[in-house]
Amino acid sequence: MKNIGICGFKFNPFNLFVFEESDTAVLYENQPSTDPGIAEEFKTYYDNRLIKKAGPNLVYEQFAVKRPLPKGRGKTIEFRGFHELDTDVAARKLEEGQTPEGQKLATYTISAMVDSYGGWVPLNDMVITTSIDPMVTSAIDVLSTQAHAVLDKLIRNTLVTDDEVNDALAGGADAEAELTVENHKISVADIRRLVNILKRVNAPKINGAYPLILHTDVATDLTADEEYKELYKFLKPQHLASGYVGDVVGARIYETTNALITENENGVAIYHGTLIGEGSYGTVKLEGGGLRTIVKQLGSSGTADPLDQRGSVGWKATTVTRVLIPKYLVNYRCTSSFNGVDDAEAVITAEEESA
Numbered sequence: 001m002k003n004i005g006i007c008g009f010k011f012n013p014f015n016l017f018v019f020e021e022s023d024t025a026v027l028y029e030n031q032p033s034t035d036p037g038i039a040e041e042f043k044t045y046y047d048n049r050l051i052k053k054a055g056p057n058l059v060y061e062q063f064a065v066k067r068p069l070p071k072g073r074g075k076t077i078e079f080r081g082f083h084e085l086d087t088d089v090a091a092r093k094l095e096e097g098q099t100p101e102g103q104k105l106a107t108y109t110i111s112a113m114v115d116s117y118g119g120w121v122p123l124n125d126m127v128i129t130t131s132i133d134p135m136v137t138s139a140i141d142v143l144s145t146q147a148h149a150v151l152d153k154l155i156r157n158t159l160v161t162d163d164e165v166n167d168a169l170a171g172g173a174d175a176e177a178e179l180t181v182e183n184h185k186i187s188v189a190d191i192r193r194l195v196n197i198l199k200r201v202n203a204p205k206i207n208g209a210y211p212l213i214l215h216t217d218v219a220t221d222l223t224a225d226e227e228y229k230e231l232y233k234f235l236k237p238q239h240l241a242s243g244y245v246g247d248v249v250g251a252r253i254y255e256t257t258n259a260l261i262t263e264n265e266n267g268v269a270i271y272h273g274t275l276i277g278e279g280s281y282g283t284v285k286l287e288g289g290g291l292r293t294i295v296k297q298l299g300s301s302g303t304a305d306p307l308d309q310r311g312s313v314g315w316k317a318t319t320v321t322r323v324l325i326p327k328y329l330v331n332y333r334c335t336s337s338f339n340g341v342d343d344a345e346a347v348i349t350a351e352e353e354s355a
Helices: 040-057 134-160 188-200 216-222 226-232 350-354
Strands: 015-018 065-067 076-082 107-113 115-123 166-169 210-215 244-248 251-256 261-263 269-276 281-284 291-296 311-319 321-323 329-334
Touching: 065 076, 107 321, 115 134, 134 269, 134 281, 134 291, 134 311, 134 321, 134 329, 166 188, 188 210, 188 226, 188 251, 188 269, 188 329, 210 216, 216 251, 216 269, 226 244, 281 311
Parallel strands: 065 281, 166 329, 210 251
Antiparallel strands: 015 115, 076 107, 115 311, 210 269, 244 251, 261 269, 269 329, 281 321, 291 311
8 A cells, every 4th residue: 555645745756845834934925936037928828837737637626616825814715605594484484564684694714724835857958038948848747747636636635534524335335344346336326325415405516516526447337337328328428627427317427546545454445536516625726826837047046056057847836625515525435346456545634744
């Protein structure tokens, strides 16, 4: 089993790390993305390219409530919303000639401390500062793959480790140890049960359906389910977003290799999926500083690079994810015919990581 924490990914030859407190004590102000010698329009181009390349692959990120970085407010970001109003029929009855007492909109605020993540690669050739540099562009394209995997897994880890989120096991099993490859693969019957969990709490849908994020192995197994085969005859999949597979009994299926795999006590690979209602979790917007490039040309390190031999290209993300409405999420666990035990991870929560 690979021990991969919330930021402990191994991406050689990249240098990936979480920035220490001293690196993020003052955020968002007076922090140039690149060496001063690089024109502003080129900085913007590199930032946009990183986001454009990474963004479409962020399956978990696309369904989150997104908030901009809190410029000038330190490391805290706030997610705000309204509590539901009561649905008591008797209390809503109107009496003739009488104006009912007004109701109060009760708000909730969930605060979170952002952290910074990043990775970089060295460049041994001169970085061109007067035009778009093809070497820098190529490096950004490669770095974007790393960035999207890290950011997507950060969101995923928050969702699957939240104890207040609804939990469901394949086939209605009572414990994870009961799950076997033979009897607990995904089925349309399971998806129907998951969708009903969110329907019962009136969780709002996203564009007419509840997104269900599954590992590619599990999505492949689903296509072998007999009821799915029958339903698929009438489906007309439209690839509206990254990883989209199709709509099944109220769920819109998305597949990704970033979905979590763990291992139960019997050595069986356990695949984690997530069914999502609108507004259930929030994260930081990529645009506006949430994800940016950092380009350093040769000699920018001063006396640390006396012969002007070292430049670099990197990415830096300042982000956090929080579950906002736990009852609007369902964490689903099943097995797969692929039984990917070798890809199992030991997930560490953000709190454990910082301890």
